[in-house]
Amino acid sequence: MTQSVDRTIIPPAFPDHTQLPESDGTFVKNFQEHPQSILLTDSLESTLQALHPDGQYAIGQDCGIYWRETDPPERGAEAPDWFYVPNVPPQLDGQYRRSYVLWREYMVPFIAIELASGDGSEERDNTSLSRLPEGVKQKPGKFWVYERIIRIPYYAIYLIQTHELEVYNWVNGRYHRLEPNERGHYPIATMGVELGVWEGSYQNQTQHWLRWWDSEGNLLLTGSELAKLERQRTEAERQRAEAERQRADSAEQTQREAIPKLLAMGLSVEQVAGALSLSVEEVEGLS
Incomplete structure (x- = not known):
């Protein structure tokens, strides 16, 4: 006696992201x-x-x-x-x-x-x-x-x-x-x-x-905000360094002008160095 075997019907697999619609066709509602x-x-x-x-x-x-x-x-x-x-x-x-x-x-x-x-x-x-x-x-x-x-x-x-x-x-x-x-x-x-x-x-x-x-x-912050902040910090550092350089140049010029006047007053090189908080070598170099 021959028996018939019912074939098992396997349902289709659930679809994945490549098989499903990306949009329902509606518009984005505002520009923001x-x-x-x-x-x-x-x-x-x-x-x-x-x-x-x-x-x-x-x-x-x-x-x-x-x-x-x-x-x-x-x-x-x-x-x-x-x-x-x-x-x-x-x-x-x-x-x-x-x-x-x-x-x-x-x-x-x-x-x-x-x-x-x-x-x-x-x-x-x-x-x-x-x-x-x-x-x-x-x-x-x-x-x-x-x-x-x-x-x-x-x-x-x-x-x-x-x-x-x-x-x-x-x-x-x-x-x-x-x-x-x-x-x-x-x-x-x-x-x-x-x-x-x-x-x-x-x-x-x-x-x-x-x-x-x-x-x-x-x-x-966003990437552009971080970049802008970094540019501002770099510019602030540049300005600080420039201001420091200008102060140093101004101080050096003042010292250059003061050294001959102090020497002319009869102060020794050592005394001038002490008065201006410089080394003897610096006084000799600037004079």
């Missing part, structure tokens, strides 16, 4: 978003190098974090304006990252930042993903996804129009809004930094910007 994201990354570079001497970390800017499979795929992703993931390689198999896929890497982003062009209601949307009738599509809210599914430890919402900053910390399964410290900053203790709002010019825009400070309240 891109320079703001660059500013956050640039000024944090030395801190991240100290935290990760092996270089194992990734920064995402308007990149999708895929947390579930959907049709279309981009409905299963959230794209924070800026996020940081510790202890993952900056590239995958030698390729730049096109998105961050949780089911491929498992490491949760440590902090996500949303730059809100509106009143922040979209960024605070706590709509849950519930089971719906067939054919009905509902996209869960950002806040709910970050809090309940991805569980990002720190979530910041910056309201660009009003310069207000909200920072949430994930504790016991829920986000709790943090209070700023005495400097008006929000400490991110594990990273040894503080997040706050700074008014100044960056990339030809004078705005209120999100910036990082160290735990002592010192502003973390």
Whole structure:
């Protein structure tokens, strides 16, 4: 008697970052978003190098974090304006990252930042993903996804129009809004930094910007700011050296003029040297 063997059907593997869309086709909502994201990354570079001497970390800017499979795929992703993931390689198999896929890497982003062009209601949307009738599509809210599914430890919402900053910390399964410290900053203790709002010019825009400070309240500088500071220090040192040279020249000229007058008054070379705090050889050389 011949028995038929049912063939096991193996489901397709979950897609990786090269197989998922890089964008949902929406526009960046204001001109501050891109320079703001660059500013956050640039000024944090030395801190991240100290935290990760092996270089194992990734920064995402308007990149999708895929947390579930959907049709279309981009409905299963959230794209924070800026996020940081510790202890993952900056590239995958030698390729730049096109998105961050949780089911491929498992490491949760440590902090996500949303730059809100509106009143922040979209960024605070706590709509849950519930089971719906067939054919009905509902996209869960950002806040709910970050809090309940991805569980990002720190979530910041910056309201660009009003310069207000909200920072949430994930504790016991829920986000709790943090209070700023005495400097008006929000400490991110594990990273040894503080997040706050700074008014100044960056990339030809004078705005209120999100910036990082160290735990002592010192502003973390960008590469260009560090270079400018170094140029200022070099110029200050040059001016100090030039002033010192001019003082020395002036003192020498005064001594040159004083020596013959003192000698003419009948003082010996030794006496002149003592009066001018010079050696005998210096007096003889200047006379």
